[in-house]
Amino acid sequence: MSKSHAAGAPPKRTIDIVNASLKRRYARERRFRLVGLAAVILGLTFVGLLFADIIAKGHTAFVQTYIQLPVTFDAETLDPMGTRDPETLARANYQAVIRDALRNEFPEVTERRATRALASIISVGAPSHLRDMVLKNPDLVGTTREVWLLADDDIDMLMKGHIDRNLPESERRVKDQTVGWVEQLESQGRIEKRFNTIFFTNGTSREPELAGIAGALMGSFYTLVLTLLISFPIGVGAALYLEEFAPKNRWTDLIEVNINNLAAVPSIVFGLLGLAVFIALFGVPRSTPLVAALVLSLMTLPTIIIASRAALKSVPPSIREAALGVGASPLQTQMHHVLPLAMPGMLTGTIIGMAQALGETAPLLMIGMIAFIVDIPSGFTSPSTVLPVQIFLWADSPERAFVERTSAAIMVLLAFLILMNLGAVLLRRRFERRW
Known part of the structure; x- marks a missing residue:
């Protein structure tokens, strides 16, 4: 008789050995599932962070800042001969019309450098917008209309909060004088953000506010x-x-x-x-x-x-x-x-x-x-x-x-x-x- 039998210990049955191994295998399977689930959650977390970062940076591009000005379509500037010829109207100096509108809105601005800075709050594409308006309706010549003009990209960034107004002037692109003009226009209700149709209708441009896809x-x-x-x-x-x-x-x-x-x-x-x-x-x-x-x-x-x-x-x-x-x-x-x-x-x-x-x-x-x-x-x-x-x-x-x-x-x-x-x-x- 063997020693184990002599000691009274019964031999291990096959089913006991299988049950013991099953517990270990089930434990390993649970750990494997947890690792796989953690990997999926980690991957989705990184994808979610990527999407959140893109949306946080890009959602403001779907709106654009516009400035309302009382624009006088001066006949002497746009059509001195009074012929309403499309070629003459197309070649007219619409930038001068915008400068006059800004000068009328801010009569205290007289210094040359300040005048240039004031004109820069309006996008360089605004004269083309006025030209298209006049070519479409020549009867605008000689009248004064309230027109919403596209703001410059720096003004747009300021209005969207991407440029902090509380920073020192040396640390931001928009100077205090320009911020004052913008705040004056804001108080008059002449600045607002609209849906950016330009983004979907324009081709690319070196000017951000005019760039589209x-x-x-x-x-x-x-x-x-x-x-x-x-x-x-x-x-x-x-x-x-x-x-x-x-x-x-x-x-x-x-x-x-x-x-x-x-x-x-x-x-x-x-x-x-x-x-x-x-x-x-x-x-x-x-x-x-x-x-x-x-x-x-x-x-x-x-x-x-x-x-x-x-x-x-x-x-x-x-x-x-x-x-x-x-x-x-x-x-x-x-x-x-x-x-x-x-x-x-x-x-x-x-x-x-x-x-x-x-x-x-x-x-x-x-x-x-x-x-x-x-x-x-x-x-x-x-x-x-x-x-x-x-x-x-x-x-x-x-x-x-x-x-x-x-x-x-x-x-x-x-x-x-x-x-x-x-x-x-x-x-x-x-x-x-x-x-």
């Missing part, structure tokens, strides 16, 4: 439309051939490996390719949505092909067998039965690829989309930029007003990306079939 938005629109028209048919066709028709040999294996590798190539490499091939070799116009779409199409093709092949694999073989069994040809089987069922997954992958293309900057810098372009593009071959590049350009500007416009443009870009990804999710849920 309309040119970048249109450039992104043309680029994405052309990218979709190029990449979607090619990507779906390549996926269909590789998955359904291509023979399984070393050549197709090599193609598949290269497609998977292209999905991991840094995006700037595609920019170098576009610069060397499309621009230098084929002579495609630089800084246009056309060359940008060609480069982004190459970049998004691997994503679309991989997603489309996964969608084709998800269609049950019974669909193919049933179609072939009733006499359909292989091409009819794919086009009439398999492809329609796989299309939701293909579209989801395409939308994700388009969202990736919308947020790209590096390859577009290589093909000249960084150019300073004021005009809003009117076609696929018009010089333009895109929203991510516009954000990059504004982020490099020293003016404080460009900081809020940079953050506001990021908010618009993120909104588009969220909508595109949400559309991909809804599309998959709407058309997805359970087999």
